[in-house]
Amino acid sequence: xxxxxxxxxxxxxxxxxxxxxxxxxxxxxxxxxxxxxxxxxxxxxxxxxxxxxxxxxxxxxxxxxxxxxxxxxxxxxxxxxxxxxxxxxxxxxxxxxxxxxxxxxxxxxxxxxxxxxxxxxxxxxxxxxxxxxxxxxxxxxxxxxxxxxxxxxxxxxxxxxxxxxxxxxxxxxxxxxxxxxxxxxxxxxxxxxxxxxxxxxxxxxxxxxxxxxxxxxxxxxxxxxxxxxxxxxxxxxxxxxxxxxxxxxxxxxxxxxxxxxxxxxxxxxxxxxxxxxxxxxxxxxxxxxxxxxxxxxxxxxxxxxxxxxxxxxxxxxxxxxxxxxxxxxxxxxxxxxxxxxxxxxxxxxxxxxxxxxxxxxxxxxxxxxxxxxxxxxxxxxxxxxxxxxxxxxxxxxxxxxxxxxxxxxxxxxxxxxxxxxxxxxxxxxxxxxxxxxxxxxxxxxxxxxxxxxxxxxxxxxxxxxxxxxxxxxxxxxxxxxxxxxxxxx
Ligand code: NAP
Numbered sequence: 001x002x003x004x005x006x007x008x009x010x011x012x013x014x015x016x017x018x019x020x021x022x023x024x025x026x027x028x029x030x031x032x033x034x035x036x037x038x039x040x041x042x043x044x045x046x047x048x049x050x051x052x053x054x055x056x057x058x059x060x061x062x063x064x065x066x067x068x069x070x071x072x073x074x075x076x077x078x079x080x081x082x083x084x085x086x087x088x089x090x091x092x093x094x095x096x097x098x099x100x101x102x103x104x105x106x107x108x109x110x111x112x113x114x115x116x117x118x119x120x121x122x123x124x125x126x127x128x129x130x131x132x133x134x135x136x137x138x139x140x141x142x143x144x145x146x147x148x149x150x151x152x153x154x155x156x157x158x159x160x161x162x163x164x165x166x167x168x169x170x171x172x173x174x175x176x177x178x179x180x181x182x183x184x185x186x187x188x189x190x191x192x193x194x195x196x197x198x199x200x201x202x203x204x205x206x207x208x209x210x211x212x213x214x215x216x217x218x219x220x221x222x223x224x225x226x227x228x229x230x231x232x233x234x235x236x237x238x239x240x241x242x243x244x245x246x247x248x249x250x251x252x253x254x255x256x257x258x259x260x261x262x263x264x265x266x267x268x269x270x271x272x273x274x275x276x277x278x279x280x281x282x283x284x285x286x287x288x289x290x291x292x293x294x295x296x297x298x299x300x301x302x303x304x305x306x307x308x309x310x311x312x313x314x315x316x317x318x319x320x321x322x323x324x325x326x327x328x329x330x331x332x333x334x335x336x337x338x339x340x341x342x343x344x345x346x347x348x349x350x351x352x353x354x355x356x357x358x359x360x361x362x363x364x365x366x367x368x369x370x371x372x373x374x375x376x377x378x379x380x381x382x383x384x385x386x387x388x389x390x391x392x393x394x395x396x397x398x399x400x401x402x403x404x405x406x407x408x409x410x411x412x413x414x415x416x417x418x419x420x421x422x423x424x425x426x427x428x429x430x431x432x433x434x435x436x437x438x439x440x441x442x443x444x445x446x447x448x449x450x451x452x453x454x455x456x457x458x459x460x461x462x463x464x465x466x467x468x469x470x471x472x473x474x475x476x477x478x479x480x481x482x483x484x485x486x487x488x489x
Contacts, residue, residue, distance in 0.1 A: 016045020054189025072223030183339030
């Protein structure tokens with residue numbers, strides 16, 4: 001085969017934001033030999049799965065869009081989830097990616113053998129490709145809490161990512177367990193609209209106030225005629241200042257930027273919650289941004305609605321008709337919502353991924369999931385992850401992250417396409433070096449400053465990108481091939 005004529009076949013797993021991006025980029029290059037496997041029946045990943053009331057993205061909508069497909073039609077500064085899903089549906093069609101997606105097809109295993117990836121679906125179908133891209137998302141395996149009696153509850157009980165739309169909520173007494181970004185959005189949306197709402201909080205959250213700006217027709221027209229206005233929302237001085245402050249704060253828990261954020265959230269609590277007893281219930285005992293920052297324009301206002309009760313006294317057990325607290329009090333409930341988060345360390349699992357010479361990803365990830373610069377894994381040649389472990393997650397646009405990662409992946413794939421090598425993967429030494437530096441830096445971030453969160457691994461070390469975002473942008477510009485093993489056939 002002539003080196004320059006190597007026609008690669010690609011398998012992409014997941015048709016969320018990142019998988020669609022991969023499809024768009026491949027089509028742009030004129031590549032047609034690829035398939036995107038999607039376990040669900042539609043595109044949009046997290047935005048397909050999360051349909052709870054109030055679901056929205058707390059990254060500004062114009063930043064939460066592909067850099068090559070601005071959307072002047074966003075209805076608000078922070079777009080609702082259904083609109084974001086609609087955007088991805090539209091992009092899938094606009095860029096001709098839909099025909100490449102196999103819906104309702106879950107991948108069970110991937111095996112690197114004879115220089116290619118052999119992929120098996122849950123139904124036992126097999127497919128083969130040269131390049132495997134996991135675009136499987138970060139937070140999609142619901143975490144069901146281990147609370148005694150949960151199975152005994154006789155009312156409706158479901159996880160926030162499995163919202164039951166068949167209930168007439170106006171007539172119900174609803175309990176929401178969990179006050180991360182999801183629980184806060186649900187409670188703010190349901191307050192005053194159900195008979196009674198109880199918000200169960202194990203640890204209070206700092207709430208960052210944010211504007212509830214809706215875009216008027218005039219605003220949209222201005223975005224349509226002048227894309228620079230969109231660019232300004234994405235990366236104008238205000239956006240840069242916001243991002244800069246947040247970044248400086250998270251990588252240095254003693255920075256003046258974190259002190260400023262701390263002061264904003266404390267003021268928000270002081271100024272928004274009138275009842276001193278409720279205010280104290282809602283006051284966290286850890287630093288702002290230690291858990292992922294929750295943004296809300298109206299949570300404090302809504303939680304003071306007379307139909308809402310915040311309980312921080314600790315759940316003793318769930319009974320058939322409600323929730324018993326440790327202080328003996330009882331909340332009779334018809335509906336119990338588990339806004340209890342996700343198994344954040346799952347990534348590609350429960351799929352099994354077997355690399356070169358039988359290397360097992362589960363074994364490599366026994367301690368915690370890891371990947372060289374969040375994208376590649378030693379002994380797993382021609383395997384790439386979008387939004388994989390230790391990338392910059394949190395209050396960033398995962399779209400910008402995935403676009404930069406794709407740029408990096410493309411350069412490694414180009415080595416395969418050109419025939420310079422048939423297998424590309426990072427060395428073990430490179431991953432170890434990266435992990436050593438990353439772990440040291442992660443221990444100094446605000447995420448390690450004394451709270452529980454889904455960022456932390458079993459040993460309490462944040463599984464995050466611990467450096468400035470600029471460093472991420474820089475390393476994603478061009479892979480350092482000294483850290484890679486290139487194998488020729
Ligand atoms: P989360 O941040 O992990 O929060 C889970 C909540 O459930 C916490 O309040 C936790 O309490 C509570 N919880 C868990 N187990 C419990 C138990 N056994 N008993 C009592 N309480 C329990 O989950 P999430 O709110 O679904 O958010 C996950 C992530 O999704 C976010 O951090 C964010 O990255 C993303 N998200 C983003 C948006 C957005 O607007 N962009 C919206 C929603 C979600 P503790 O704090 O005490 O552990």
